[in-house]
Amino acid sequence: GAGVSQTPSNKVTEKGKYVELRCDPISGHTALYWYRQSLGQGPEFLIYFQGTGAADDSGLPNDRFFAVRPEGSVSTLKIQRTERGDSAVYLCASSSLGQNQETQYFGPGTRLLVL
Amino acid sequence: GNSVTQMEGPVTLSEEAFLTINCTYTATGYPSLFWYVQYPGEGLQLLLKATKADDKGSNKGFEATYRKETTSFHLEKGSVQVSDSAVYFCARTHSGGSNYKLTFGKGTLLTVNP
Numbered sequence: 001g002a003g004v005s006q007t008p009s010n011k012v013t014e015k016g017k018y019v020e021l022r023c024d025p026i027s028g029h030t031a032l033y034w035y036r037q038s039l040g041q042g043p044e045f046l047i048y049f050q051g052t053g054a055a056d057d058s059g060l061p062n063d064r065f066f067a068v069r070p071e072g073s074v075s076t077l078k079i080q081r082t083e084r085g086d087s088a089v090y091l092c093a094s095s096s097l098g099q100n101q102e103t104q105y106f107g108p109g110t111r112l113l114v115l
Numbered sequence: 116g117n118s119v120t121q122m123e124g125p126v127t128l129s130e131e132a133f134l135t136i137n138c139t140y141t142a143t144g145y146p147s148l149f150w151y152v153q154y155p156g157e158g159l160q161l162l163l164k165a166t167k168a169d170d171k172g173s174n175k176g177f178e179a180t181y182r183k184e185t186t187s188f189h190l191e192k193g194s195v196q197v198s199d200s201a202v203y204f205c206a207r208t209h210s211g212g213s214n215y216k217l218t219f220g221k222g223t224l225l226t227v228n229p
Binding site: 106 | 147149151161214218
């Protein structure tokens with residue numbers, strides 16, 4: 001079946017611009033997570049959605065970062081006034097309720113480069 | 116807080132060698148523990164997991180045992196192959212409710228030479 005998909009796969013932007021990154025989770029998965037992976041590091045948690053609501057946004061680095069999931073499926077991570085330090089791979093993961101709810105399935109990521 | 120410390124790489128082995136990658140975690144709550152693998156040019160894939168103390172996760176010849184007494188989850192494989200060359204990440208869940216956000220280690224690059 002289809003896994004988690006993310007678009008675009010690569011995004012190059014200029015400092016100060018606005019970007020949107022999209023995540024399409026596995027169908028039926030109610031939990032959705034965003035992570036950020038800098039070069040040579042492990043992924044770091046950004047935000048967690050259960051359904052439509054952001055249940056935990058404690059990982060968002062500052063108020064330039066925002067994410068939505070209006071219909072409880074697709075999610076969009078929005079970054080305003082991008083900075084060079086935002087360059088990283090942004091990963092999305094989803095999981096289902098029930099027996100395996102602790103297991104997250106990751107998308108291929110969006111590689112963001114801020115020039 | 117929650118943290119994961121894993122063996123720094125890179126690790127370089129010959130084919131058929133024994134592999135151990137060490138991982139320890141902070142002893143807060145009752146986390147589930149995972150090993151994820153990232154092959155060159157690919158996304159993160161779940162390799163194995165263990166959800167409670169003394170559980171052993173296994174997959175593709177890899178094994179790891181959840182050791183509460185030593186707060187460890189070391190990854191082992193008896194005979195590595197060239198195709199095992201990848202970056203390996205140890206991770207733990209946050210402890211609390213339905214929020215299973217993961218805390219990852221920094222990753223260990225494994226290179227297996229023929």
